[in-house]
Amino acid sequence: MSAFVDRRLSGKNRSAVNRQRFLRRYKQQIRRAVAEAVSGRKVADLERGEKISIPSKDLNEPVFHHGPGGRRTIVHPGNKEFVTGDRIDRPEGGAGQGGRGGSPEGEGMDEFVFELTKEEFMNYFFEDLALPDLVKKQLTATPEVKKVRAGFVSQGNPANLHVVRSMKQAIGRRLAMAAGPRERLAEVEAALAELEARGEGASAEAEQLREEIESLKAKVAAVPFLDTWDLRYAHRTDQPQPTSQAVMFCVMDVSGSMDEERKDIAKRFFMLLYLFLTKSYEKIDLVFIRHHTVAKEVDEDDFFTSRETGGTVVSSALELMSEIIRTRYPSAAWNIYVAQASDGDNWEDDSPRCRELLVNDILPLVQYYAYVEIQAEHPQSLWHQYEYVKSVNRNFAMQRILGLEDIYPVFRELFRKKATA
Amino acid sequence: MSTEPQAPQAPENTPAPAAAGAVVRRRYLSEGSEWTFDLLRLYDQEIARVAAHYGLDTYPNQIEVITSEQMIDAYSSVGMPVGYHHWSFGKQFMATQKSYKRGHMGLAYEIVINSNPCIAYLMEENTMTMQALVIAHACYGHNSFFKGNYLFRTWTDAEGILDYLVFARNFVAECEERYGEEAVEEILDSCHALMNYGVDRYKRPAKLSMAKEKARQREREAYLQSQVNDLWRTLPPKESAAKAKQETRFPPEPQENLLYFIEKNAPRLEPWQREIVRIVRKIAQYFYPQRQTQVMNEGWATFWHYTLLNHLYEEGKLTDGFMLEFLQSHTNVVYQPPYYSRAYSGINPYALGFAMFRDIRRICEAPTEEDRRWFPDIAGSDWVKTLDFAMRNFKDESFIAQYLSPHLIRELKLFAVLDDDAEDQLEIAAIHDDAGYRVIRQLLADQYNLGNREPNIQVWNVDLYGDRSLTLRHFMHNRRPLGESTPEMLRHVARLWGYDVRIESVDETGEVELVGECLV
Numbered sequence: 025m026s027a028f029v030d031r032r033l034s035g036k037n038r039s040a041v042n043r044q045r046f047l048r049r050y051k052q053q054i055r056r057a058v059a060e061a062v063s064g065r066k067v068a069d070l071e072r073g074e075k076i077s078i079p080s081k082d083l084n085e086p087v088f089h090h091g092p093g094g095r096r097t098i099v100h101p102g103n104k105e106f107v108t109g110d111r112i113d114r115p116e117g118g119a120g121q122g123g124r125g126g127s128p129e130g131e132g133m134d135e136f137v138f139e140l141t142k143e144e145f146m147n148y149f150f151e152d153l154a155l156p157d158l159v160k161k162q163l164t165a166t167p168e169v170k171k172v173r174a175g176f177v178s179q180g181n182p183a184n185l186h187v188v189r190s191m192k193q194a195i196g197r198r199l200a201m202a203a204g205p206r207e208r209l210a211e212v213e214a215a216l217a218e219l220e221a222r223g224e225g226a227s228a229e230a231e232q233l234r235e236e237i238e239s240l241k242a243k244v245a246a247v248p249f250l251d252t253w254d255l256r257y258a259h260r261t262d263q264p265q266p267t268s269q270a271v272m273f274c275v276m277d278v279s280g281s282m283d284e285e286r287k288d289i290a291k292r293f294f295m296l297l298y299l300f301l302t303k304s305y306e307k308i309d310l311v312f313i314r315h316h317t318v319a320k321e322v323d324e325d326d327f328f329t330s331r332e333t334g335g336t337v338v339s340s341a342l343e344l345m346s347e348i349i350r351t352r353y354p355s356a357a358w359n360i361y362v363a364q365a366s367d368g369d370n371w372e373d374d375s376p377r378c379r380e381l382l383v384n385d386i387l388p389l390v391q392y393y394a395y396v397e398i399q400a401e402h403p404q405s406l407w408h409q410y411e412y413v414k415s416v417n418r419n420f421a422m423q424r425i426l427g428l429e430d431i432y433p434v435f436r437e438l439f440r441k442k443a444t445a
Numbered sequence: 446m447s448t449e450p451q452a453p454q455a456p457e458n459t460p461a462p463a464a465a466g467a468v469v470r471r472r473y474l475s476e477g478s479e480w481t482f483d484l485l486r487l488y489d490q491e492i493a494r495v496a497a498h499y500g501l502d503t504y505p506n507q508i509e510v511i512t513s514e515q516m517i518d519a520y521s522s523v524g525m526p527v528g529y530h531h532w533s534f535g536k537q538f539m540a541t542q543k544s545y546k547r548g549h550m551g552l553a554y555e556i557v558i559n560s561n562p563c564i565a566y567l568m569e570e571n572t573m574t575m576q577a578l579v580i581a582h583a584c585y586g587h588n589s590f591f592k593g594n595y596l597f598r599t600w601t602d603a604e605g606i607l608d609y610l611v612f613a614r615n616f617v618a619e620c621e622e623r624y625g626e627e628a629v630e631e632i633l634d635s636c637h638a639l640m641n642y643g644v645d646r647y648k649r650p651a652k653l654s655m656a657k658e659k660a661r662q663r664e665r666e667a668y669l670q671s672q673v674n675d676l677w678r679t680l681p682p683k684e685s686a687a688k689a690k691q692e693t694r695f696p697p698e699p700q701e702n703l704l705y706f707i708e709k710n711a712p713r714l715e716p717w718q719r720e721i722v723r724i725v726r727k728i729a730q731y732f733y734p735q736r737q738t739q740v741m742n743e744g745w746a747t748f749w750h751y752t753l754l755n756h757l758y759e760e761g762k763l764t765d766g767f768m769l770e771f772l773q774s775h776t777n778v779v780y781q782p783p784y785y786s787r788a789y790s791g792i793n794p795y796a797l798g799f800a801m802f803r804d805i806r807r808i809c810e811a812p813t814e815e816d817r818r819w820f821p822d823i824a825g826s827d828w829v830k831t832l833d834f835a836m837r838n839f840k841d842e843s844f845i846a847q848y849l850s851p852h853l854i855r856e857l858k859l860f861a862v863l864d865d866d867a868e869d870q871l872e873i874a875a876i877h878d879d880a881g882y883r884v885i886r887q888l889l890a891d892q893y894n895l896g897n898r899e900p901n902i903q904v905w906n907v908d909l910y911g912d913r914s915l916t917l918r919h920f921m922h923n924r925r926p927l928g929e930s931t932p933e934m935l936r937h938v939a940r941l942w943g944y945d946v947r948i949e950s951v952d953e954t955g956e957v958e959l960v961g962e963c964l965v
Contacts, residue, residue: 026489026506026584027562028482031515032569038518039538045630046535075543085533086638086930086937088900094925095865097874099889101792102783103860108881110873114864138539139546 047144053078054140058148066324067274067294067310077135171260180257189256197254198247205243212236270305270359272298275341277366279316280333286398290365291328293396293431297363305359311348315341321348336369338406342381349389360390368400368407375405379413387417395422396431474762478572485567488577489584495756496585499829501749503588504603505562508580516568517541519556525728526558527610529617531633557583559591559735561603574770581753586746593837594741596734606731612658613724620717632718635937636704636725641899643704643726644733666716699903699918703938704729706904712913713943722941737840737895744798745836751775751799781857797857801844804853805832815851841893849889851882861888900927905949914945919960921952927960935963
């Protein structure tokens, strides 16, 4: 006799430990794959799990096996043309075994592909950036929600019982359930009154009517005062905290001196600021401005991929930004953040102009302005002018960046402010 | 066996008395595709009744209903219901999970574990038809094979395996706590690599049980600690004795069970490491019969789910809809793409096994003149008995050599291709004609000989009085060389052995060539 066991409820994550072991063992490869994935993503598109692929030769489990060569005979099904003694060319692909060799896992591809969850992916992303743990936690946490009333439901916990609503429900039900008997009662009472009026109050018929009246009254009385399906509970749902909107300007120097590596660091920098902002704002607009001697608003693909040559005039970008802010993002309605990345090159005479623009036009309008100078040889004119800006403005941060781990300090200021707010 | 096998003639007028009342009122067992536990029980009863009618002898069944996630879990621990932790299972899990999520593959609808009681998993997503199919296939097909086949009877202990796996998992976890995950993982990696060489092919294993195993493990540990290992002898040997001993090899005879040799003789393994080697070796031994009987085991189970459900259908207990769904998945399972198809990846063991058991039944029931010539002893005999005999006493290799009939060779259009690297072209060695039947049968049987499929590697010598290096020998078969994984494999062997490891290939003329070396 067979025994049936329902195991559906008994734990499903038996392989979680093995999975962690796998991730730990191939950390290096996965980190590399995550880095590649990040460079392939849009700034606003970071918080997703990811399909990660690493070369399967890195993680094979070897066994002793035969190599090609020697003499072997293999039996195949489905002969349609051969007779004994036929000679045929080796099929393409060297091994010559006409389709043998697909491994049982159905791979045979060069890549081992698997999925990382969002949290795992973010962890690998953060690892390079040397974020303090508290910040990591803040970034991966789900946004805050507020409970709001959302009508009534028929099931809930006793604490949420809505008395008035339940009583109302009970009244309706009592009326409905007693309606039949009451109607009949009225009829019968009328009939009895008539009989009594005719002086036949003691007849058998009247007695019968009296009995019926009793039973009808009992029926009406039997309708329960309050029943389980009268109960109504106040219902509450989670509503994300209403937050206001923000716009983030990404400003980058695309002159000839910004190479791929610098752009990659810049991209991480933009991504990180974006991530911070998503924790505070529901809706974030992204504006990409690139510049060499002239500035231009572009879409994200152009922003990271196209490359120009020539000199650098930073003020062109600042002017353009200032104009965009005035026309499209009035500071009364928008929280404005700016992230600027550059290798520090600027036309000598332009730097004082930049300082002026920042101090007078832009900084009064924005929440936070972060500037990074990526792998610059030594500070140049722009840096010195910006140092002055920093000394007079609290919402301005700047940092020289040599590697990815230098990015985070730029935002430290931003968080300190949030903590006190 | 409790019931005498009977030929299934006229099953329609012999409905079982227990079910007779139900049959009158409601002919079909069920109509919709939804399953319930009551229905599962009902189907199981019916299938058990028919299985008993054909004399299938099984362990009691424990049928567990699980979700698809749990199925992926079960999948990735190579069918062990309890397993120690290792990254390779995680890798398997992630690969399976990904392809399942993306719809690249359906999950195998059954996993069945050779234990007593026999554990089989049903996935909750399946329809009633599929559940019935799995019950018939796993709980009566595989189950009776596990109980009856001589390899399983000799090599595996269905009573003790679950206990042993629990012991293994706890032991590995304990080692991880004491010596660190990485150290344990290294040993396991190396052992897994050598798993196929952790099998006794000729010796009979002792039966395992949890309590005994624990006690023995402690004894072994104490003993090994106290023992003076031959390899560690530090007393200066007498010159003459050394000379004499150098002549004889250690071990005196080549040993095929690499893991066993390492467990017993590796000079530098700690006792706990030896125990882990032993665990992997025991598990390899447990799975060894499955690797040797793939065609038979799957063929047997497929033959019986087909036969049992058809029997029920003939009794009028299954709807036409049920049968259509059942036949559709059955046909998928036993499809053998021809060699020129893109789907072709070798011979499908389900297809070959199923076809062979059907063919044996045909030879018994309606033998042709040719069958009488080829199989005089079984042509016209009682098919139930003949099949039972075949199931009990063969493995893939001998089963094919014994029972592959010319009729089936023609039906499958089998042909043999000879690939000799000394020739420019491939040669068709034999096809499905009079001259070829015996050749094909022998070649196909050889193809399932594990000894030919895997390189034959044995422990040849340990340099006892020198650098303690270990020499393995690869006995070449048909001049086939070792694959490119050899250097990596030698590193694994060296990690376990602790000293230099070499491997030599011996070709058929007896010439020895050093093909790999790993110096520690």
